[in-house]
Amino acid sequence: AQKITQTQPGMFVQEKEAVTLDCTYDTSDQSYGLFWYKQPSSGEMIFLIYQGSYDEQNATEGRYSLNFQKARKSANLVISASQLGDSAMYFCAIRGGATNKLIFGTGTLLAVQP
């Protein structure tokens, strides 16, 4: 069985600063993928970044980067130069196995302060 743990229910960050959202995972699969999604107050789910278990380099997408530490089973999201529009709920998720099921964590609510 796969599991995602997000231990930070809420985070505050000042505008223009960087913030790290924690995510740890548990899986018995050798091949798996890790995702981060953003959910603003409007409710839609927005894909941010993906990291494959065999990817040797950390994934980056603009201001988003994923700090992937495979031995520690962690996949933290780093947002650089925070903007007010980054205020949202952030979900970490894992996909693995032959069934392609996506399992989500409970999320972290990020508030960016001016």
Place this chain on the structure above:
Amino acid sequence: NAGVTQTPKFQVLKTGQSMTLQCAQDMNHEYMSWYRQDPGMGLRLIHYSVGAGITDQGEVPNGYNVSRSTTEDFPLRLLSAAPSQTSVYFCASSAPGQHYEQYFGPGTRLTVT
């Protein structure tokens, strides 16, 4: 492309009523899934399908039925609604070409009284 569409956007049911939440995608994705989102619980997988005619249970399947007669459509049926099924329901689809990134519909907010 419309992407993933869901209808209705809002629905109020009385306990014991049945209804079907509709989901359609126009991206020819093989994989489709249904999630429910409750406060503080994140998204939990209800049912999923890896192709037309093939469905399987997720984490919280009880009280829900699905079928997949076409690639495009993946309806979710509530057989006898209960207050515990009050939630926001998301449908998603994905394909192998993009790491199986899931594209989400806008969601259906369901209230069961």
